[in-house]
Amino acid sequence: MRPLKPNTFLQPRENLEEVIPAEGPGQIGKEEREAIESVLADGTLTMGPFVKKFEEDFEDFLGVKYAFAVNTCTSAMDIAAKLIGIRAGDEVVLPSISFVATGLPVRTLGAKAIFVDIDPETFNMSPEDLEGKLTPRTKAIFVVHEDGHPVDMDPIMEIARPRDIKVVEDCAHAIGVKYKGRPAGTIGDFGCFSFHAKKMVTTLGEGGMLTTNSDEYGAQVGVMRTFGWAEVPPCKNEISGEMEAADNISINGYAGCSYPMTDVQAAVGSVQLRRFPDTVATHRRIAAAYDEALAGIDGFAPPVVKDYAENNYFRYRASFDPDAAGVDRYELSRRCVEKGVCCGIQFVRPLYTFRHWREVGHNWGECPVLEREANRTFYLPVYAGMEERHVRRVIDTLKASIRELRGK
Numbered sequence: 577m578r579p580l581k582p583n584t585f586l587q588p589r590e591n592l593e594e595v596i597p598a599e600g601p602g603q604i605g606k607e608e609r610e611a612i613e614s615v616l617a618d619g620t621l622t623m624g625p626f627v628k629k630f631e632e633d634f635e636d637f638l639g640v641k642y643a644f645a646v647n648t649c650t651s652a653m654d655i656a657a658k659l660i661g662i663r664a665g666d667e668v669v670l671p672s673i674s675f676v677a678t679g680l681p682v683r684t685l686g687a688k689a690i691f692v693d694i695d696p697e698t699f700n701m702s703p704e705d706l707e708g709k710l711t712p713r714t715k716a717i718f719v720v721h722e723d724g725h726p727v728d729m730d731p732i733m734e735i736a737r738p739r740d741i742k743v744v745e746d747c748a749h750a751i752g753v754k755y756k757g758r759p760a761g762t763i764g765d766f767g768c769f770s771f772h773a774k775k776m777v778t779t780l781g782e783g784g785m786l787t788t789n790s791d792e793y794g795a796q797v798g799v800m801r802t803f804g805w806a807e808v809p810p811c812k813n814e815i816s817g818e819m820e821a822a823d824n825i826s827i828n829g830y831a832g833c834s835y836p837m838t839d840v841q842a843a844v845g846s847v848q849l850r851r852f853p854d855t856v857a858t859h860r861r862i863a864a865a866y867d868e869a870l871a872g873i874d875g876f877a878p879p880v881v882k883d884y885a886e887n888n889y890f891r892y893r894a895s896f897d898p899d900a901a902g903v904d905r906y907e908l909s910r911r912c913v914e915k916g917v918c919c920g921i922q923f924v925r926p927l928y929t930f931r932h933w934r935e936v937g938h939n940w941g942e943c944p945v946l947e948r949e950a951n952r953t954f955y956l957p958v959y960a961g962m963e964e965r966h967v968r969r970v971i972d973t974l975k976a977s978i979r980e981l982r983g984k
């Protein structure tokens with residue numbers, strides 16, 4: 577068995593004129609370099625003052641009571657799952673489409689996953705399908721704000737709250753996204769953010785944040801994140817004879833983890849957060865250019881934006897009707913990639929069809945709406961470093977490829 581190198585679609589910066597990637601690297605500029613220098617001058621390298629500052633900046637940015645910096649979004653979801661107390665015998669609702677990370681803590685803790693079909697317009701969890709899939713054993717619901725469009729949260733919270741089902745928002749795509757004016761990551765019990773290299777805010781390639789408005793969880797997250805290290809009633813150390821008031825504890829039977837963020841990462845995170853209004857404005861400008869261009873191409877339509885949504889266009893997912901377009905989606909995607917524009921097929925396959933889920937009885941066919949709609953999308957590249965000429969090249973390449981394929 578050999579590990580695969582992930583993220584081969586991320587192009588090094590110097591290649592950007594040659595190949596336009598599906599998702600680009602984050603913008604690292606002078607301010608980020610200066611921030612790194614100030615950490616090195618300070619000398620505290622991990623879980624120090626810059627981490628604290630980044631957490632406070634994030635709390636202010638989101639308007640949330642607690643934000644805890646961690647090493648990845650996947651780790652944030654792992655902590656959330658353990659604090660909820662998910663274990664074998666529980667059922668946990670998962671989205672049918674997401675990156676595999678959303679389901680990993682649930683699979684690892686041995687709970688039974690229940691996959692919910694999508695709203696065909698947004699690709700987010702369908703509250704109607706969710707309703708029919710709950711049982712008395714449902715312990716938690718994980719939602720993902722796919723591509724940076726918010727989930728319809730009210731019906732989900734109305735289903736969850738009276739049953740004491742906990743809700744985890746996977747906000748890996750959803751920094752700065754709002755649902756009816758409320759920021760994604762502040763509506764459920766937990767919000768989990770990613771600062772991976774291809775995200776709209778990056779902490780030097782990896783990083784995450786776990787947010788909550790709950791005082792109880794707020795007291796537990798920091799403990800879990802750092803080895804389970806907590807204040808406890810004083811207890812005698814039999815070697816030194818001293819009374820010690822700190823110890824490594826377990827919560828819900830789970831021992832702690834070590835998911836730290838370094839101060840260099842955090843200092844860059846604070847700069848990136850300040851830069852975020854520009855980043856999201858760029859994503860919106862690119863989306864508007866695509867909206868306009870697609871209006872003139874048969875078979876394509878811009879992404880639906882619901883009236884409750886303030887999305888961030890983390891990704892641009894056009895809808896695609898192969899009959900009206902007169903071209904095959906896969907052929908079109910391949911043709912564009914040959915011309916150096918990575919677009920078309922972002923979506924790989926439903927979450928429940930990955931091997932680790934098939935091992936426990938899941939398989940193709942579980943969520944028919946997703947499986948039908950998945951072939952009716954066409955993704956166009958969006959990233960903060962994209963300039964006018966890159967956007968033009970994407971549009972021209974798409975049009976030329978369609979013309980060539982129709983003329984075949």
Ligand SMILES: Cc1ncc(COP(=O)(O)O)c(C=O)c1O
Nearest residue numbers: 648649650675677748770771772
């Ligand atoms: C929806 C979603 N959730 C979680 C993750 C994992 O994020 P991280 O790499 O920070 O663990 C990703 C990564 O791309 C993602 O797209």
